[in-house]
Amino acid sequence: DAKTTQPPSMDCAEGRAANLPCNHSTISGNEYVYWYRQIHSQGPQYIIHGLKNNETNEMASLIITEDRKSSTLILPHATLRDTAVYYCIARTIYNQGGKLIFGQGTELSVKP
């Protein structure tokens, strides 16, 4: 699975959009980009994943660049409850085992 790089921390004002970047310059064509988040003292929670098209669900939007070397997770209207560590993971669709390889993630602080 390709290595991903994320900023260690970010701040966002409540009610504004939070844009969390991720670099995955060595990603291969059969690797998805997954995002998980972990609220303090809880287990990680799946947010969204995509291959090359932009994706949106009830939690967030995922924008993947055309060359697939980077992506951005967008929380359109951040709330205080979105304060968490966000993990970007590149994961091959041929990952037979399915294990997740987490990096350090981005600690997002949403401030009132």
Place this chain on the structure above:
Amino acid sequence: EAEVAQSPRYKITEKSQAVAFWCDPISGHATLYWYRQILGQGPELLVQFQDESVVDDSQLPKDRFSAERLKGVDSTLKIQPAELGDSAMYLCASSANQGAAYEQYFGPGTRLTVT
């Protein structure tokens, strides 16, 4: 909504003692994962089960750690003897089946402190 259950939530033990953690996955989920998360780092896989069989235990310190899922449902992770460096969050996750196509659902974790 179905959830992954773990107990205990918190455990304090002295080094050289034995400690055990329990996980009950979402009903019907064939794949069960145990991850360890050291403070300030992301979770790291310790062991993965497919039904009752271990499919990946390459990162499990087998001299002191053991894991079982005897009937392919709930699972126990044991440490004997515990060392100071084992202080961490132990997370259990389950998915309907193994492979990247299946979403993993995590439990709340067990916070272990070894003194």
